[in-house]
Amino acid sequence: MVTRIDAKIYDTTVEVTWCAGCGDYAILKALKLALADLDIAPHEVLLVSGIGCGSKLPDYMNANGYMTIHGRPLAVATGAKLANPDLNVIVVNGDGDSYGIGGNHFVHTCRRNPNITQIVENNQIYGLTKGQYSPTSDAGFITTTSPDGAIEAAFNPAAIALAAGATFIARSFSGDPKHMAEVITQGIRHRGYALIDVLQPCVTFNRVNTYAWYRERVYHLEEEEDYDPSDRTAAWEKAQEWGERIPVGVIYRVEGVPIYEDQVKALEGGSPVSRLSELARAPALEQYEGLKDQFV
Amino acid sequence: MEYREFITQVQEKGKLASFEEAEATTLSVMRALSEVICRERAVSMQPCLPSELFCVLEPCRPEVDPFVDWQTFIGWASADLDAVGMPDKTLGGLDLFAVDAADEAMRRCGLVFCVLKSCMDRSQQEALARELPEEVCDWFRCA
Numbered sequence: 001m002v003t004r005i006d007a008k009i010y011d012t013t014v015e016v017t018w019c020a021g022c023g024d025y026a027i028l029k030a031l032k033l034a035l036a037d038l039d040i041a042p043h044e045v046l047l048v049s050g051i052g053c054g055s056k057l058p059d060y061m062n063a064n065g066y067m068t069i070h071g072r073p074l075a076v077a078t079g080a081k082l083a084n085p086d087l088n089v090i091v092v093n094g095d096g097d098s099y100g101i102g103g104n105h106f107v108h109t110c111r112r113n114p115n116i117t118q119i120v121e122n123n124q125i126y127g128l129t130k131g132q133y134s135p136t137s138d139a140g141f142i143t144t145t146s147p148d149g150a151i152e153a154a155f156n157p158a159a160i161a162l163a164a165g166a167t168f169i170a171r172s173f174s175g176d177p178k179h180m181a182e183v184i185t186q187g188i189r190h191r192g193y194a195l196i197d198v199l200q201p202c203v204t205f206n207r208v209n210t211y212a213w214y215r216e217r218v219y220h221l222e223e224e225e226d227y228d229p230s231d232r233t234a235a236w237e238k239a240q241e242w243g244e245r246i247p248v249g250v251i252y253r254v255e256g257v258p259i260y261e262d263q264v265k266a267l268e269g270g271s272p273v274s275r276l277s278e279l280a281r282a283p284a285l286e287q288y289e290g291l292k293d294q295f296v
Numbered sequence: 297m298e299y300r301e302f303i304t305q306v307q308e309k310g311k312l313a314s315f316e317e318a319e320a321t322t323l324s325v326m327r328a329l330s331e332v333i334c335r336e337r338a339v340s341m342q343p344c345l346p347s348e349l350f351c352v353l354e355p356c357r358p359e360v361d362p363f364v365d366w367q368t369f370i371g372w373a374s375a376d377l378d379a380v381g382m383p384d385k386t387l388g389g390l391d392l393f394a395v396d397a398a399d400e401a402m403r404r405c406g407l408v409f410c411v412l413k414s415c416m417d418r419s420q421q422e423a424l425a426r427e428l429p430e431e432v433c434d435w436f437r438c439a
Contacts, residue, residue, distance in 0.1 A: 021371035021401060029365065175331070175372065177363035203374050210375040212327060 007036035012062050023174030023200030023211075024054050024121055030177045031092070031119065032061065034184035046087045048077040050097035053128045054121030054200075057092045071101030074109045077116050078260070084273035085261050088188060091118040096126045099135040099155045106157075109193055110164035114260040117187045117194045120157065121174075123202035124209050131205030141208065157197045158239035158251050162232070168194035169235070169252040173218050174201065175211045179248065186250060192259050199246070214246070221249030229253045266294060297415050299346035305414075310407040321377075325408040326352040328372035333427045334360045340423065344415040366431035374401035402435060409439035 010032040018024045035045060045063040049055035051070040058065030064087075068076045073091045081089045091098075098106055098120045109118070125143065126132040132145040135155035142149050161169045168190040172180040180198060187194035199218070201211050221227050221238065228234060235252035261267060272279060283291070307318035330338070330353045337360075338353035345353075377400060413421055413436070425433045 018367075020367060021374045022367065023371060025365065025367035025371075026363075029363065033363075175368065177368065178361065181363070201371055201375075203371055203377075211372045212324075212375045215331075 005036045005039050005041060007032040009042060010035060010061050010063060012060055014059050016060050017056065018053060019202075019204045021201075021203040022053070023123060023198070023202070024057065026174040026177040026180065027054070027092075027119065027121055027198055027200060028057055028060055030172075030174075030180040030184055031057075031090070033177075033181040034188060035063075035088075037181070037185050038188055040088055040188075044086070044088055046077075046080055046089045048073040048080065048089065048091045050093040050102060051128070052094040052097050052121075052126070053202075054092060054094040054123075055097060057121075071097050071103075072105065073097070074102060074105040074116075074118065077118075078109065078112065078114045081114050081116050082261055082264060082267065083271060085115070085267075085271050086273070089114075089116040090188070091116060093118075093120060094127075094134075095120055095122040095124060095136045095155075095157075096134045099157060103135070103155075107160065107164045110161050110166040110195070112260040113165070113167055113192045113257055115191055115193070117184070117190075117196065119184065119187075119196045119198060121200045122157070122197050123200045123206055124154075125202050125206045127202045127205050138208075143205070154242075156239065156242075157195065159236065161195045162235055162239055162252055166195055166252070167192040167254050167257045168250070169197075169239070170195065170250045171197045171199065171246075171248045173199045173214050173248050175214060176218075176248075179220065183249065186253075190253065191255065192257055199248070217244060217246045218248045219245060221247050221251065297344075297346060297411075299348040302346055302349065302411055302415075305411045306407050309410060310404060312407075321404045322349070322408050322411075323352060324375050324377070325373045325405050327375070328369050328405075329353065330356050331372055332361055332364050332369065332429065332432075333424065334358060337424060337427055340420065341416065344417075344420065360427045364429060366429045369429055369432050370401050370405075373405050377401055377404070405432070405435050406439045409436045413439060 042063040047058040047063055047065045049058050049067050050073045073093050077089045077091045122136055124134055124136045126134050131143050133141050133143040133150045137150045138154050140149040158169050168187060170183045170187060172183045183196055187196045199214055229250045229252055238247045238251050241247055303319045303322055306322050307315055312318045326349055333356055335356040335358050338356040342350050425436050428436055
C-alpha cells in the first residue's frame with residue numbers, strides 16, 4: 001500500500017511537558033505512526049481525553065481534540081461518534097481516568113460496542129497528582145497514599161472488558177513502540193469498541209514497574225502458535241496472566257458484532273452532522289411531531 | 297578494560313556516591329543501548345567490552361530499532377535512578393515528591409558513553425553513533 005500521509009503531519013509545536021523517559025512519548029509516536037499507516041488525515045480524527053498526564057496527549061497532536069472532565073472521555077466520545085460516525089474517534093486516557101473515575105463508563109462502553117478506539121496509558125499510578133496508587137496498582141504497592149502497601153487487588157482491565165462484552169481487547173508495552181503501533185493500527189481498523197491497554201512506565205513515581213521490569217516479563221501473543229484471539233475461553237485465561245509472565249498483543253477479537261451507532265433508530269435518516277443544514281433550520285410543527293413519534 | 301575498572305571510571309567521572317550506584321547506572325545505560333542497536337553492532341563491540349557488559353547487549357534485535365527515540369532511551373536508562381526529592385520542572389515548581397530526572401539521566405548516559413568510547417576505536421565509535429537516536433547520538437559524540 002502506498003501511504004499518502006506522513007506521520008509528521010500530526011506534529012505540533014506545543015511543548016510536551018511529560019517527564020523525560022515517560023512512556024507516553026512512545027504512545028504519542030505510535031499513535032501518529034498508526035494513523036499515518038491507515039492513511040487517516042488529521043481532520044478525520046477526534047482525540048478525546050480526560051484528566052491526567054496521559055490525557056494531555058491531544059494537545060500534542062495536530063488533530064481535533066477534546067479534553068473532558070475526569071473519567072468522562074468515553075461518554076463524550078460515544079456522543080461524538082453518534083453525531084458524526086465518519087470521524088475516527090480515539091480516546092486516550094490513563095488508568096485512573098479510565099478504570100477508576102471513569103470505571104462505570106468503561107464497563108458500559110464495552111457492552112455498547114460503539115466504533116471507537118480507547119488507548120489506556122496504564123502506568124499503575126496517578127502521576128499528575130504526584131504518585132498515589134491507582135486501580136491497576138498491584139496489591140502491596142507503596143505510595144504516598146498507601147504507605148503500608150495498597151490493600152486492594154489490582155483492577156484487571158482485560159478480564160473486565162471481556163466479561164463486559166468488549167469485542168477487541170489488546171495490550172502493548174510502551175518500551176516497544178513498533179509493536180504498539182501495530183496493535184493500535186489493528187484497534188482502529190476493528191469495527192467496534194477496541195481497548196488497547198498500554199503498559200507504560202512512569203519514570204518518576206513508579207519505581208517498581210520500570211522498562212526493565214516489563215521487558216523481563218512481557219511476551220508476544222503473536223508468537224504463540226496455538227493462540228487464537230477469537231477463542232473467548234483462551235482469552236479469559238490470558239487475561240488472568242500477570243506477574244512473572246505478561247502477554248501483550250491482541251488478547252481477544254470478535255468481528256461482526258453490531259456496533260452501537262448502527263442500532264440507534266434516530267440515526268436511520270443520517271447522522272446529525274450529515275443533516276446539519278436540514279437540522280439547523282427551524283423545524284415546522286409537523287416535524288416536531290414526527291420527531292416525537294420516533295421516541296414514543 | 298576490566299569490568300571493575302569500567303565501573304570505577306564511571307563512578308569517578310560522575311562523582312557517584314558508590315560503586316553500586318555506578319554499576320546500576322552503567323547497566324541501565326547498556327540496557328538502553330541493547331534496545332536500540334543491532335546484534336551485529338553488539339557483536340562488533342564484544343572484543344572491547346568487559347564480558348559482564350557484553351552480556352547486557354546480548355538481547356539486541358537483528359536490526360536497529362528506529363522507533364526508539366531519546367525519550368524512550370532515557371526511560372530505559374533511568375530505570376534505577378532515584379526520582380524523589382528534586383524539583384519537578386513539568387509544573388515549574390518545587391515538589392518534594394517529584395523530580396525532573398532527565399538532566400541527571402542524560403548526565404549519567406554521558407558518563408557511561410565517555411568510558412565506553414575510551415574502549416573503542418574511532419570507526420567503532422562512529423558505527424555505534426549512527427545507530428543511536430539523533431539526540432542520544434549527540435550525547436555520545438559530546439561525551
